[in-house]
Amino acid sequence: MRDYPHWAVLGALCEFLPHPGNRVTLDRQTDRHGLPVARFTHSMSGNDEALVAAARSTMTDILRAAGAGEVLTVQRYAHLAGGCRMGDAPEHAVVDADLRSFSVPNLLITDGSVLPTQGAANPALTIMALADRAADRLITGARGGLPSPSTGTRERTDR
Secondary structure (H helix, E strand, O other), X not given: OOOHHHOOOXXXXXXXXXXXXXXXXXXXXXXXXXXEEEEEEOOOOHXXXXXHHHHHHHHHHHHHHOOXXXXXXXXXXXXXXXXXXXXXXXXXXXXXXXXXEOOOOOOEOOOHHHOOOOOOOOOHHHHHHHHHHHHHHHHHHHHHOEEOOOOOOEEOOOO
């Protein structure tokens, strides 16, 4: 730990391409309560892997140029996205542009899982903006209904 004040850390945010096969589903395996557990299916394309390799190489070059005697690389991911992808049809997405579930009436999903991909920056402000818009839709719905994702017509929410 004596060397700790001399450490430096670099990180890169790489935008991975959204892949239709990447998803979260319910598995046949169950938990101790008999409920299906989440199954994560994820793969990276050649472009994704090349992007990570280029970022790692660039950061290593920067640290070496700064005089680093030792470089430790840790592969980690943050701001995971895409588990409840937003889109225009239930065949390709879980929620519509208003974050309303295609399959569960009156369910709005307001976290980073609705973003098809993370992007190359921290998505916190985008998530907050989407959640704010969803709250506005709920207020509008309380006054007369939310648009139905399948028909576009207004549907009562007081059932």
